[in-house]
Amino acid sequence: MTWVGAARAGALLLALTALGACGDAATDATGATDPATDTPSDGTPPGLIPGLPPGSGTTPGGGTTVPPGPAADGGAAVDASVDPPAPDAGTPAVDSGTRTDASTPPPVGGPGPRPTRNCAYSKDADGFFRMVTQTGGVEYWVRLPPTYVATTAYPLVLGTHGCGDNAKNFATWAMAPYAIRATQGHIAVSVGAGRDGQCWNTAADEPKVLAVLDDVRTCFYVHQKKVTMAGYSSGGLMAYFTAMRNARRFAGLLIENSSLQSTFGSNSDATLAAAGWKLNVAITARTSDNQFAIATIRADRTKLQNAGFPVQFRELAGGHDGNSDDWTGFLLPKITGYTAP
Numbered sequence: 001m002t003w004v005g006a007a008r009a010g011a012l013l014l015a016l017t018a019l020g021a022c023g024d025a026a027t028d029a030t031g032a033t034d035p036a037t038d039t040p041s042d043g044t045p046p047g048l049i050p051g052l053p054p055g056s057g058t059t060p061g062g063g064t065t066v067p068p069g070p071a072a073d074g075g076a077a078v079d080a081s082v083d084p085p086a087p088d089a090g091t092p093a094v095d096s097g098t099r100t101d102a103s104t105p106p107p108v109g110g111p112g113p114r115p116t117r118n119c120a121y122s123k124d125a126d127g128f129f130r131m132v133t134q135t136g137g138v139e140y141w142v143r144l145p146p147t148y149v150a151t152t153a154y155p156l157v158l159g160t161h162g163c164g165d166n167a168k169n170f171a172t173w174a175m176a177p178y179a180i181r182a183t184q185g186h187i188a189v190s191v192g193a194g195r196d197g198q199c200w201n202t203a204a205d206e207p208k209v210l211a212v213l214d215d216v217r218t219c220f221y222v223h224q225k226k227v228t229m230a231g232y233s234s235g236g237l238m239a240y241f242t243a244m245r246n247a248r249r250f251a252g253l254l255i256e257n258s259s260l261q262s263t264f265g266s267n268s269d270a271t272l273a274a275a276g277w278k279l280n281v282a283i284t285a286r287t288s289d290n291q292f293a294i295a296t297i298r299a300d301r302t303k304l305q306n307a308g309f310p311v312q313f314r315e316l317a318g319g320h321d322g323n324s325d326d327w328t329g330f331l332l333p334k335i336t337g338y339t340a341p
Contacts, residue, residue: 111153112224119219139192153223160235167192230254252280252338
């Protein structure tokens with residue numbers, strides 16, 4: 001289901017080199033060749049950042065509504081309370097230099113340490129709750145699996161929203177969409193970090209994202225080898241930046257409508273070479289995305305594959321708006337096969 005965001009962020013133009021041509025065949029990591037038939041018609045520079053997602057009937061700063069129950073016709077329930085992301089125009093590409101995370105030791109075997117704190121929280125009607133890190137006061141939103149018990153280690157998906165969206169809203173349509181909540185098997189976390197309604201500043205916000213990861217692990221039993229970073233649009237840039245620079249901390253990376261090269265610019269290849277390990281990557285893109293050109297995202301896939309990263313790639317017709325089905329039908333299911341070494 002496609003969500004149309006009500007608020008859109010102001011546009012920041014980002015000059016990047018347009019790469020490749022357009023096509024609309026869905027592909028995967030098999031190396032199959034895309035039919036290259038024409039050039040993008042929108043003329044939008046590949047680095048223009050998108051972002052506002054759907055949200056429980058919200059616009060940035062607005063209130064939320066409770067998602068409806070199952071569809072009356074017995075079909076798939078529609079989370080009409082969530083207004084998906086609209087193009088966020090935001091975060092400039094960061095040519096930040098490269099860094100290896102070799103100084104971070106890989107996780108020791110097994111699921112890792114259990115929580116060290118008894119953390120108080122209050123769930124809303126849909127099971128979401130707000131937390132704040134003990135160090136730094138960084139806000140984030142959580143939804144636990146319905147079967148959560150503190151003696152079992154669970155996969156974690158740590159997400160960052162698009163420009164104009166907010167952490168709570170992103171949690172409801174992407175990290176724990178309505179359609180999977182009854183069977184949700186992962187701990188879903190959406191980082192706020194003071195960026196509600198805004199785009200991300202990758203270099204400045206990386207420590208905040210990592211602080212949330214550290215904090216949530218002290219409260220809930222997160223399997224240390226099953227942590228996946230995720231993001232949409234501007235949040236996808238944040239996800240690429242964090243995961244590639246701290247690869248040993250992640251099993252995988254989920255990207256909706258965003259770009260590796262818009263994140264690292266001319267340092268993309270060097271950043272991939274410096275990563276602590278070749279983590280799993282899943283990417284979903286739209287052929288008519290006017291924020292991140294499909295040719296650029298295809299080139300991202302090629303760079304990742306050439307650098308040895310396992311990539312699962314899908315492209316569909318459509319524009320930049322965020323879509324819950326991208327998460328329920330393609331991205332989130334991938335985490336069952338993701339384990340860090």
